[in-house]
Amino acid sequence: MDYNFTEIEPRWQNYWREHGVYHIDNRSDRPHYYVLDMFPYPSGAGLHVGHPLGYIASDIYARYKRLRGFNVLHPMGYDAYGLPAEQYAIQTGQHPAVTTEQNIARYREQLDKIGFSFDWDREVRTCDPRYYKWTQWTFIQLFNSYYCNQAQQARPISELVEVFAKQGTDGFDLACTEEMHFSAEEWNQWDEARRQQVLMNYRLAYLADIPVNWCAELGTVLANDEVVGGLSVRGGYPVERKLMRQWSLRISAYAQRLVDGLEQVDWTDSLKEIQRNWIGRSEGAAVWFPLYEPSNANVLPGVQAYMPQFDPQPVPSFEIFTTRPDTIFGVTFMVLCPEHELIDSITTPEQRQQVQDYVNWAKNRSERERQAEVKKVSGVFTGAYAVNPLTEERIPIWVSDYVLAGYGTGAIMAVPAHDSRDFAFARHFGLPIRQVVSLEKDVTSDPATWTESMDAKTGYSVNSGFVTGMKVKEAMAAVIDKIEQMGIGHRTVNFRLRDAIFSRQRYWGEPFPIYYKGNTPYPIPEECLPLELPDVKEFKPTATGEPPLGHAECWAWDEQNRRVVEKRLIDNKTVFPLELSTMPGFAGSSGYYLRYMDPHNDSAYFSPEAVGYWQNVDLYVGGAEHGTGHLIYARFWNKFLFDLGMAVKEEPFQRLINQGMIQGRSNFVYRSKADNNLFISKGLIKSMDDVTPIHVDINIVDNDVLDIDRFRQWRPEFADARFEFEDGKYVCGWEVEKMSKSMYNVQNPDDLVARYGADTLRLYEMFLGPVEQAKPWDTNGIEGVHRFLKKFWKLFERVCSGECVVDSSREQALPTTHYPLPTKEELKVLHQTIKKITDDIERFSFNTSVSTFMICTNQLTDLKCGSREVLEPLVVLIAPFAPHIAEELWHQLGHDTTVFDAAWPQYDPQMLVEDTVKYPVQFNGKMRFTIDLPAACTQQEALEAVKEAPEAAKWLTGEPKKVIFVPKKIINIVC
């Protein structure tokens, strides 16, 4: 019987579904293991060949863990909210829910064909009210929480209300939008609206006027990770900075914990590094620089008198952040960002016009222009001066857009000798440059001769008052100590990570469970969740520029009756307007892994029992492109839920594997420039200038050889094509590009499953190369893998057909000659295979596993192996990779149960013993060889072992002359 995958695969897929083979309970005596894939956004294009790569890898691991005796949670769902469905809706009027539903159905069909072991009973969809109920719920918890920097933990905001009434802000270090100081008396005097306004400053989900990334084309704001190079990631539209009132998540409060947590997880170094860079922790000092005021006699001398951190400050001053406090003696000017609040008050009348012009110019520049012109130096002098608190020198204050409002305090001390940007600025405007760090002690040169600044944090301080002669690191500490002692600054840490903007002016997303009394937002009661997404007539913004939810007629909150009512009933006494923005894409994906643990729970996000059993995700597989988005947000979300006492592990994803992106492999034909109907085979082209490369559909190319007939039919203009052949064929060129329709290089898995079967597709995707490596999709080798499966199938033919008796337990009862008992060689092949496959899977090296199966199959075929003892374990070994063929063979070997209830075979180390003598070489007339030792032992024991080893006997005569010994292995024996 032939290997008939078209019959086998659907049959077993049905069996698995009907028998609920992959249904997983939250209760088990077995140890637990959680394997998670990043769930897909169900786009209209369906799955392409890159999607399943990670899913297949995780499925292999999940199935393997199951065979190793684990209770394996392996769920799948859909990240169903998103922009494409909404844009499609705007164009066609088709409701996004409908398109989403259709796309999900198609995804499911495609996924099922590949034979995954997902527990579909646990499916979640982010657009399902039963799911987003808990997204909204978490938002309310964030709204009702603040972050205590001292405890490094989120806490209920109600606690803060009590404390403010008793002692004001005194003695508290809270994560906030802006520093506030007030007393209990003040708090108690304020009215409700004012208090709410103050609390908003501390909530973890807060509403604030903030500069946002506004994308006019998309009609919405975007988070920082959704903008690259001043353009939106989706669509590539220009993005501008705009001040808008928006919901944000105070993710910056968790910056330190997000950095620290990376130490505890088993991720690739590169991904950890991406996150560290994104969070951007830098240590340094905050220093107050007093303004120089000639009218104020107190200013000089004696800067100690200012003590500017006390309020009211005796002298106006402003705060800067620096990572190089040691260079404070080299400050020759100060720079404020154009948005700095101090600019207006310090600019002198003579400079006013210039400064105003500059500030206006800078503000009107788009983010994209600004980034494109980074190299251009611009700025203007304010006419004002500051005082260097350590040298008491007067230093000019400039305004320039190379200082960013969003980082640090938006003001810097410029040290042109030791900062490249300050250096460029100083050179451009002819400002002085003073060297304060030198590679060698007491050696200086004239900065006027420098072509670049000396930025490295190495060497010694020079020209630097009391730190002169110290090493840079010592000088840093000494300067900070000094300014702390003077009370004009302190050691501090700055993060690049900004709060996540959480509002989107879109329809297809989770509605905020928020209504407004006047300007004050209130959450709707938790018992009333979910707040369901209302229907709208149109998906565009309204005529007045409101988000699409502005079209909803039934979108107001009746506070007394606790329900959504029609908007016309708004009276601002009992019925209030609801929030019109929706949540961003990352809202729904931030906690879905927890919901899988207990997906049908109506009364809680997930039960303590469920999370207590599963803990966190043991293995997460997905693309590295989520490094600065989803993977940061999800970690934040989890840490917050951890603070609430809900999540039991602080880090959600213990081990993370990034599957590499699958690129497209495009094919080209080359049209002669001289003759528009002539196509020249690749090898015959003399010069690329003579031909035009044209993308050709990869489906009419086989191993880079063009199918001439199909090419002529492909497009009318090629109907009369003529060719210059090489060796009777037309050979196409190829290139690695993005997979895209316009390049005719998209491969969808269905075609391949139909042609070769799911098992072949699974094996081939793994065989392509390391899971973690980016690689072009290339079907050229798929035949080889398919051929292997046929050989594998054939290996079982004799056993399955009954030609060999398959039950060795009856050995005693029947003549031995009927039973092909395993030979030593066969067993050796088997045990080597078990060891290799087990190691490979643990290392996530699935490409080598496939090779191992091929080698094993070839060897056993050569040995004419018909022994059940050898072949049966092989079925179990291959089951994670090719589950359908494994089930079928398992069944034909006479088992009633599924192969996934079998146990993973163990190898016998005795079977793997090799000749231990290796690498014998002649060396200066002496013999040298190496011996492998089985375990750690002393040199003496090792020598005894060597003398007894039969393999060594022929080399070793008498005592060895010299032995180089390394534990576990004798490196060298000279005799």
Place this chain on the structure above:
RNA sequence: GCUCUGGUGGUGGAAUGGUAGACACGAGGGACUUAAAAUCCCUUGCCCGCAAGGGCGUGUGGGUUCAAGUCCCACCCGGAGUACCA
């Protein structure tokens, strides 16, 4: 610029510091067949040689080691992330 990756045949890629190029594709040759498909066998890093055999080979140059694709230093080239982040 900074950070992270990677550089091995015609191609995808193997190699706990231990015989580099496993396995597969492609290519060439052969068997079976009336023929084709399918299947099977042989050859296939480069150079010299009829052969036996020899020489050279993991981006470049050094180093450590009995032994380096692998470890260390410097450089060159690709890919990714990030970027006036003070």
